[in-house]
Amino acid sequence: MADTTLPTTGSRAALRSLWTTQRVWLVSALILAVLAVFAPAQAGESAVFTGAALLKTAPYLVLSIAIAAWAGATGADNLIAKAFTGAPLLMIVFGAAAGGLSPFCSCGVIPLIAALLAMGVPLSAVMAFWLASPIMDPSMFVLTSGVLDLQFAVAKTLAAIGLGAVGGLVVHLLSGTAALADPLRPGIGDGGCGGSKVRAPKPVVWRFWTLPERRAKFAREATSTTLFLAKWLTLAFLLESLMLAWIPAETVTATLGGEGLMPILTATVVGVPAYLNGYAALPLVGGLMEQGMAPGAGMAFLVAGGVTSIPAAVAVWALARPPVFALYIALSLAGAFAAGVLFQLVASLT
Structure with a gap:
């Protein structure tokens, strides 16, 4: 007789742990398994496409990994403290540059932000760092150059620093309002180990x-x-293979192509819920651009998604009061749209 007993509590806990730690690999395996059953030819094509894409980006992967490991081993991220000393406007500029160039992982930014605000660093300088940090870092620059191109990587870096600087300046001009007087939620401490x-x-x-x-x-x-x-x-490469196979290029061109503002606006709005991860988004945008997505729309998607992705937004919501959160989202979307428009203009001139 077959065993019909339900999984034990320990088994369920083990399955939950496996899903929590390996869910990205499991999703990739599930996609390939479903394809193998319902579309065997596409399963083979997607596997070959993914392997070839990983091999092509391998040199950039090795370099980006080396940069991230070097930053952690040397403690170069401790230099961030130097960005928040000096006059307010100088701190805004340095905060934006530090956010756009520093090798911080996303999990380390939130406690660091809490520490900065709790220690009395002006919200304007912190917001400059906060806005720029999710968009670009040295590893991201290397991979963007490899997956897209160097021009896009440089433009995205400038967009990160520009968004941070402009956002910080806006907050500086609004700093006298009551809504921004106390940015942290009650009970938020000094950032723990991140504040050190x-x-x-x-x-x-x-x-x-x-x-x-x-x-x-x-x-x-x-x-x-x-x-x-x-x-x-x-x-990401697996999803890109399916996108290239099943999404007609004319659909992408009609929705996100062209020279007008609507494709950029659409990409800005779509970038919020559709964004997976800063690294995973690169191949997807690359695939869309091959099918006719406007360069400005691609830039807007990456910038908007990086700053307002659901994990990042939830972290900001948990840390900051609603007026600060609303301002963060508004600055992110406006800055992403502006970055897309400017990049589209530059792309049309070159």
Whole structure:
């Protein structure tokens, strides 16, 4: 007789743990399994496409992984404290530049933001960093150059810094209003361990390989970054293969192509719910641009999605009061649209 007993509590917990830690790999495997049953030819084509795409981007992957591991091993992220000293306008500029160029992971930004605000750093400078940080970092720059092109990577970096600077300036001009007087929600502390990067920044160890613990940290960072990028890019290239196979190019061109403002506006709005992950979005945008998506629309999608993606928005909502959250979202969408328009203008002139 077949065993019809339900899974034990331990088994269910193990399944939940497996889903929580490996859900991206599981989704990719599920997609291929479904394709193998219902569209075997497409399953083979998608697997070949994904493997070839990963192989093509391998040099950029290796470089981006090395940059991320180097930043963690040397402690270069401790230099962020220097961006928040000086006159308010200077802090805004440095905060935007630090956000656009620093190698912070998304999980480390929120406690750092809490620490900055709790320590009395002006919201204008913090907002500049906050807006720029999710859009670009050194690893993202390398991968954007490889998946899209160098011009797009440079433009996205400038968009990140520009959005941060303009957003910080807007907040500075509104800083006298009651709505922005107390940005943090009640009970939010000083950012915990993330705040130590600002309160007591440790010295940067550039020759990290001379210290065993730093070498070990480099290895850990390289391993975690490799697994992170591999799982997201595998899923992204797999989805790109299906998009290229099943979404007619004329549909993309009609919706997101052309020279007008509507494609950019559409991409800005669609970028909020459709954004997966900063790295995973690159192949998808690349595939859409091959089918006729306007360059400006691609830029707007990446900028809007990076700043207002659901995980990022939820984190901001949990940290900041509603008026600050609303301003964050408004600045993000307006800045993404402006970045798309400017990039489209530059692309049309070149």
